[in-house]
Amino acid sequence: MGxxxxxxxxxxxxxxGIPRDTLKxxxxxxxxxxFRKNFKSSHKGVSVILxxxxxxxxxxARKMVVEKLRxxxxxxxxxxxxxxxxxxxxxxxxxxxxxxxxxxxxxAQTAKQVIVQxxxxxxxxKIYEEFSEKEGEVITGVVIRREGRNVIVDLGKxxxxxxxxxxxxxxxxxxxxxMKFFIVEVKKTTKGPKIVLSRTHPGLxxxxxxxxxxxxxxGWVDIKAITREPGVRTKVAVESxxxxxxxxxxxxxxxxxxxxxxxxxxxxxxxxxxxxxxxPEVLIKEALSPAQVLEVRLDEETKTAQVVVPDDQxxxxxxxxxxxxxxxxxxxxxxxxxxxSGRKEE
Numbered sequence: 533m534g535x536x537x538x539x540x541x542x543x544x545x546x547x548x549g550i551p552r553d554t555l556k557x558x559x560x561x562x563x564x565x566x567f568r569k570n571f572k573s574s575h576k577g578v579s580v581i582l583x584x585x586x587x588x589x590x591x592x593a594r595k596m597v598v599e600k601l602r603x604x605x606x607x608x609x610x611x612x613x614x615x616x617x618x619x620x621x622x623x624x625x626x627x628x629x630x631x632x633x634x635x636x637x638x639x640a641q642t643a644k645q646v647i648v649q650x651x652x653x654x655x656x657x658k659i660y661e662e663f664s665e666k667e668g669e670v671i672t673g674v675v676i677r678r679e680g681r682n683v684i685v686d687l688g689k690x691x692x693x694x695x696x697x698x699x700x701x702x703x704x705x706x707x708x709x710x711m712k713f714f715i716v717e718v719k720k721t722t723k724g725p726k727i728v729l730s731r732t733h734p735g736l737x738x739x740x741x742x743x744x745x746x747x748x749x750x751g752w753v754d755i756k757a758i759t760r761e762p763g764v765r766t767k768v769a770v771e772s773x774x775x776x777x778x779x780x781x782x783x784x785x786x787x788x789x790x791x792x793x794x795x796x797x798x799x800x801x802x803x804x805x806x807x808x809x810x811x812p813e814v815l816i817k818e819a820l821s822p823a824q825v826l827e828v829r830l831d832e833e834t835k836t837a838q839v840v841v842p843d844d845q846x847x848x849x850x851x852x853x854x855x856x857x858x859x860x861x862x863x864x865x866x867x868x869x870x871x872x873s874g875r876k877e878e
Contacts (some may be wrong), residue, residue: 813837
């Protein structure tokens with residue numbers, strides 16, 4: 533059994549990437565459990581040691597050397613210790629081998645399932661640690677199936693869950709579809725890591741911009757604010773840290789290629805890139821694009837902006853079902869009241 537265990541340890545270390553020491557500790561714990569289950573030993577302080585060189589398995593009981601025996605489960609007479617080859621003084625602890633003759637055979641049968649379980653746990657922990665570091669990042673996955681209202685996604689080493697409230701209503705999640713997902717949360721469970729994904733999170737757009745736009749990735753262009761209506765429209769406010777770099781142009785790309793790639797990944801969701809400003813009037817004008825704004829009047833007390841646009845731009849400024857003005861209000865933090873120039877109050 534010893535050589536077989538060493539071979540298994542070596543194989544799992546190579547194929548699964550689980551450290552040898554982790555496997556050794558798991559196996560020793562499993563063998564100790566098997567010993568206690570199959571041998572009603574009176575010994576206390578028992579340990580099982582797997583020799584990493586020979587693969588030999590031995591059971592040891594820890595006992596104190598005494599002159600007068602009171603508890604044979606934890607003590608051993610000095611004369612007996614000397615007979616066993618120990619040179620120990622009274623009061624010292626020694627470890628005596630108590631390996632049963634048929635322990636190897638019984639341990640192999642009993643510990644097999646436990647060893648497999650411990651190895652699975654170690655592998656799950658490894659996967660959890662790997663994915664917990666990716667929380668808040670974007671990952672590519674392949675849709676596998678639906679389980680109730682949840683969409684199950686293959687992430688390679690593990691499956692992720694796309695809950696109903698993280699799904700975009702306009703998207704279809706067909707088996708085999710390859711998509712990018714935002715990792716919302718990674719939880720440790722008894723069945724392995726539970727990875728919660730999202731296609732609606734604003735962080736998805738942020739990460740896609742970082743992947744697509746080098747100036748954003750390198751920190752030359754900052755994303756100051758993002759607001760989404762998933763599947764329909766997103767507005768992103770950007771600012772440049774370098775006066776030579778146009779933040780809007782950098783994000784849009786030559787002939788709109790960069791923003792188009794993001795739109796394609798979002799399955800047609802329109803992405804408006806606007807220039808950030810600390811001046812709320814300027815920011816509101818930018819946020820209402822593509823509509824032209826004639827005037828912005830702010831009421832600081834009510835945090836309300838009265839906005840005037842040309843009559844022929846009114847529907848564009850408001851947007852379909854109020855979408856454009858709603859996103860502009862979220863982005864700027866102001867309540868926006870839009871009027872056409874023909875209704876402008878003097």
